Amino acid sequence: MNNQSNNQYRKLDEVSTQYRKFSKGQYIEHTQFNEFLDFFEDQDRLSRVMLQGVGIVCGLKPVLIYKNRLLSSMKLSQGAAVTTDGDLLTLNDAGKAGEDPYVSNLKTIDLQNKDYTHFKKYDNFKAQYPAFKKDDGSQIELWELISAQEAGSGDLPISDLPALDDKYLLLYLESYEKEVKPCRGVDCDNHGVQQIRNLKVLAATKSGIDHILKKDKIRPHALFIKDILEAEKQERVILERLLLEQGDETEFYSFHIKNLYSNALENSGYGASLFKKINAISQFMGLPAVDHEKFTSLLEQFLVQYTGFQYAYDLLKDLTDTYSEIIKVLPKSFTLSFPDLESFPKHVMLGKLGSDIRLDEYRHRFYNSPVLDDEKETLQVKVLLTRFAQQVQNFKYSELQKGGGIKITPSRKLNPLGRKAVPFYYQVTPEFLKVWNFNKTAHRSSCENLAYDISMLSSAAHIQNPVNFNTDKNTFYNIEGHQGMSRDEAYDQLKELRDRHQLGFDIMLLSFGELRGNKDLFKAYFNEYVEKHPGLEHKRGVERGGTFVMVYEHNGSDTSIIADFSIPYICCTPKIDAGLSLPASVICADAGPIPFTVLPVGGVVKAAVDSERNGVVLTGGKYFFDPKELDESLHGQSIAFTVNGKPTSCRIKVIAQPDIDVKVDYVFYPEGNSGATTVVMLVSGENFKDYSYSWDFLDNGSFVTLSPDNEGRLKYTLYNVNPARLPTIKVKVESSGCTQEVAIRDWYKESTQLSLPVAEICSDSKPVAFTVSPAGGIVEAGAGAGVQFENGKYTFNPARVDKSLHGHLITFTVNGQPTNCRIKVITKPEINVEVKTVDYPVNGSSSTTVHFLVSGTGFRNYSYSWDFLENGNFTAMQPDGSGNLSYTFNNLDRSKIPVIKVKISNGNCIQEITINNTWYNPPAAPSVVINSIGFPSGNCCEGTVENKVTAFVERDDVTIYLSSSELFELKGWASGAEKFDYSWFQTYSSTGYSLPIAASNTENLVIYQSLRPGIYEFQFMAIDINSGAFDTKKVKVSIYS
Structure with missing residues (x-):
């Protein structure tokens, strides 16, 4: 709890984690009430510090005001700040004084700025703020600035403040406790410890402010390193200097160009200043330094190589670009996940008095909580520092790596470097890819960077072969893998790649030696070309619309590419229209x-x-x-x-040439007096719908355009066809000028006819005979069996048709020709109907209800007619979904029990069922047989025997469902005697059926087999063994299926 803390100036040293709720009528100790206040104050402070941040939020900027060249005041703008102890600081003025002397006066914060015109020496003896104490216990030198309204008679004007150039401002919350009124007797209403909070504007010296900063672990930041935000510039390599310094008649060699790059690297100290700044930032971020001496040694060894020396210059340029990305993000990287609470618990630094430095290292910034920005900028700085180290570590190009072939990779012309394709002189690893582009890594797509080496990249086509896809955003082409190649091989490979992918740049070859008799427009003399095009610059590729220039040198009989440059325009092969x-x-x-x-x-x-x-x-x-x-x-x-x-x-x-099959599927020949012959064509083949069709059915050279349907069929009717002069059907299949011609001959066969006497037949009917024309024609069924040939005649036997074809039309052919003959086989019902139960008349009723059960395959699909009274009148009644159906007889004459008849119909197929009158079998009337009677000893009739026996049953009405139970138990007991004989017996059954009772002379009766649906009644009897007195109880049992 705060009030128990030894450091009363810092509230968050110890925090309250619980408090008590008060009950009605409870006496509250001051410790309990203070605990309640402490808890919510601590939560408020923690919310500011942990969830929002600490430092100066806005405003609080000092300006010195001069009049007549004399300092008249210091104006401080209104603003807000949060200390590491969670105090919210803002300027205020005195408000209306309170009427109660024991209640603090209110302040107003409605002001734009506050002018401080006076000062006085400040003594912190009341609060004893540790940040102001020296090691020997004395206080650092401080001055309090005071407004004109608050100034006293002994305060001095601010113009007398000594050594103004050595003054640094602080906004300080003076915090201490003050006893308001001692408590005497029983009157303690106004007793309490007042919490004093005075906001002070203090000035300190340089030595004083440095002493305060010793405990400040938040303020140190790489941003305040001297010149840290100044971008590193790399010296340009200007090719034209060779001609200016040595003359355009000089014959140049590869070492001349190499010296240009070597000198540029030496002049920059191989990036010494760059590495110094990087390592300083890395130290603040807790990352290891990058060894500059090893880097220098690497470049020096690299420059010894015959080719590839330009890439040493490129590496340093890449590192410079990485640094540019770092310093762009660095000013925003002030996020703290857990601020140090001791850094500035009751003060914030406002900067040096009178300084106009934008980044004042003596002024606190606002240090965000991660909840506001997820530490993105701080994390990005760390990733870029790691990329810098990885670039140095993964620089692996050497002459031994040549031979991978030329590749063109789309890239970006302008920075940042992370958006460009990865240069081929870096060894690509998963770790390297994760630091190359921060945004891609943040979205888990680091493998979607573009690079020369694609082995570690995504397998997606647009990553593996990026030049095959849209390159609108990538206006630059990295061209790599050509240095060290022979002149002709490099030119041919690069030209083939450019032409195949239709990329917009030109290619030139420059020779150090003069070209005599040269007719190749893509070759030029180095000296002349450089003189005409002074903008040549090495960029490791070429921008869209530019010219990529390769310089080669004769090495004996070989010609090797030793350097490359580019210019941002097409030059200078003449434009010949193709x-x-x-x-x-x-x-x-x-x-x-x-x-x-x-x-x-x-x-x-x-x-x-x-x-x-x-x-x-x-x-x-x-x-x-x-x-x-x-x-x-x-x-x-x-x-x-x-x-x-x-x-x-x-x-x-x-x-592709059409390859379509066209044939006559079948022919409908003339019938009766008709002269019409309808021919059905069948067209088949891949994508047959994509073609157009022209038909000459009359063989007279006149074609008509007709298209087949989706199944490839097409009908055409001819009239008065003479089989002796049968026309050849001709077809032209066309698509975009490609034509296939098909001729169909001998398509007309002898006319066939077939008929049956019925269109529908029952599955158990006798065979019916076909009428066939021509005589002796062969009859076949289109599907299934059913056709049989006996005694020289074709008949249709429905019994031979598979049940799966019942209900479907069966077609037939004669001599392989289709006919109009059709027949449908109807399934004969095979249904079982039985009497399930009968409800006989009871209690004077005259109704008898018969319950039927209908079963069999597909019983729901048939129609049912019933003759219940044996009078020949049938009534349509359908069973329910479970096959149940009931009928009630009224005043049934037991001497004339009717025979029940049922007709089950499936179209014309009818099944007839007869249920004999034996279905009526009421139960016999109950009878009692007395085998013996026993009497107690003595004369039973001399006196009256008092019956004290009472029988009991657990339930007098029981319901059983056969679907969930196959047994039931009846429980009984008695009182009024010491010993009893018990018995159970059935007294009634609605079905006339007696349930089997295994043992009836017991208290509990269990029936567990041969249960049938119905209403039953059982009687329980308890007999006093000594007196013979007894009592009975009845139980109704209802059993349902």
């Missing part, structure tokens, strides 16, 4: 070759497809397009072409 055309834009796959028209004459024609079988053939010095030489996977695609690597507008599409 023209290409074909006589058709669509061609059939089976067509012959067609010639190209090429401009310029002699231009090289290539198809812009990734296939060796691309259709372009060179025959006799001329280019042709042969559709037979095109891979089938490219059919249906628009194929583009280039001339001399330049794209053209020439396009062609190869359409």
Whole structure:
């Protein structure tokens, strides 16, 4: 609890974690009430410090005001600050004085700023704030600034404040306790310890403020390191200086260019200043330093290599770019997850008096709680510092790594570095990828960076082959893997990649030696080209719309690429229009070759497809397009072409030759006096719906356009067909100029007819005979069996038809030709009907109810008619879903019990069932047989025997469901005697059925077998063994299915 703390100036040293609720009529000790106040005050302070932050929130900026060149006041703007003890500080003025002398006066905070015109020496003897005490116990030198309204007669004007250049401002909350009134006698109403809170503006000296900062673990920050926010600049390598310093007639070699880069690195001390700043920031962030000496040694060894020396310069440039990202985020990285509570518990520093420095290291900033920004900026600074170290560690390029081939990787022209593709001279590891782009790592997509080495990247196509996808955001192309290659190999590989992916940049080759008789427009003399294009600069690639320049050197008979540069414009191969055309834009796959028209004459024609079988053939010095030489996977695609690597507008599409099957499915021949013959065509084949069809049914050269339906069928009716002069049906199948021709002959067969005497037949009916034309024709069923041939005739036997075909139309053919003959087999019902139970008349009733159970496969699908009275009149009644049906007879004559008849119909198929009158079997009337009578000794009639026996049963009405129980138990007992004989027996049954009783002479009766639905009655009897007195009880038992 706060009031128990030894450090009364700091409330959060010990916090209250619980309090008591007060009860009605309770006497409250002051400790209990203070505990209540302490708990909520502690929670309020903790909420500010842990969930919002500490330091200066806004305002509280001092300005010195001069009049006549003399300091007249110090104006401090209104603002807000939070101490590490959770105090909320804001400027205030005296408000209206309270009428009660024991209640504190109120303050107002409604002010824009406050002017301090006077000062006095400040003594902290009341609060004894530890931050102001020196090691020997004395107080540091402090001055209190006072407004004109609060100034006393002994206070001095602020113009007399000594050594103004050595003054630093503090906003201090003076906190101490003061006894208001001693408690005497019983009157303690106004007794209490007043908590004094005075807000002071203090000035301290440099030595004093440094003493205060010794305990401040929050304020130190990398932002206050000298010149830390000044970006590091790298010296440019200007190629034209070679010509200016040594003359344009000098013959240059690779070492001249290498010296330019080596000198630039040496002039920067190999980044010594950069490493010094990085290591200073790393120390504040708790990260290890990066060894600059090892880095320098690495670059010096690297510069010895014949090629690749430009990448040493690139590495230092990358490191400089990383530092630029760091200092951009650094000013925002003030998030603290758990502020040190001792740093400034009752004060905040406002900065040096009269200073206009924007980043004043003697002014507290606001240190956010992580809940406000999730420590994103602080974490980003740490990730960038780790990237810096990884860049130095993973720089692995050497001449031994050559041979991986040239790659073009889309990238960004401008910083930040993390948005660019990873340069190929870094060893790509999962750890390296996680620090390359902070935002991608934050979204768990670090493997979606672009790089030369794709082995560690996502397998997604747009990451593995980024040049195949939209590059609108990537306006720069990293070109890597060419240095050290021979001139021709590098040029051919790079040109092929550029042309294949249709990328917008030009390529030039520069030779150190003069080119004699050179006719290649992509080659130039180094000296001349540099003089004409002074903007050449190494960028490890080229921007879109620029020219990538490779410099090569003769090394004996070899020519090696030793450096590369770029300029931001196309230069200087002459612009020659490339023209290409074909006589058709669509061609059939089976067509012959067609010639190209090429401009310029002699231009090289290539198809812009990734296939060796691309259709372009060179025959006799001329280019042709042969559709037979095109891979089938490219059919249906628009194929583009280039001339001399330049794209053209020439396009062609190869359409596969139709391969469709057309035949006569069946023919409907003329019947009666009709002369109409209807032919049904069947079209099949892959994608047959995509073609157009022209038909010549009359064989007269006149075609009509008709399309088959979705199943490929098409009907056409011809009239008065003469079988002796049968027309050949001709079909043209067309698609985009490709035509397939089909001719169908001998499609007309002899007319066939078939009929049956019925359209529906019961499954148990006798066979019916077919009428067949022509005589001797072979009859077959379209599906299933049923057709039989006996004694030279075809008949249909429904018994031979599988039940799965019942209810379906069965079709037939004669001599393989379809006919209009149809028949449907109806299933004969096979149903069982039985009397389940009978409710006989009871208690004077004249009603007899019969309960039937209908069962059998598909019994719900049939119709039922009942003759209950044996009078020939049938009544339609359907059983329920479980097959139950009931009928009630009134005044049934037991001497004339009717026979019950049922007709079960499925269409014309009828099953008849007869239930004999034996269904009526009422129970016999109960009878009692007395085997013996025993009397007690003595004369039973001389006196009256008092009957004190009382029988009891557990329940007098019991209900049983066979679905949940297959037994029941009846319990009985008696009182009024010492010993009893017990017995149970059945007295009634609604069905006439007697339930078997295994043992009846017992208190409890259990019946567990042969249970049947019905209403039953049992009687329980208890007999006094000594007197013979007895009592009985009845139990009704209802059993349901």
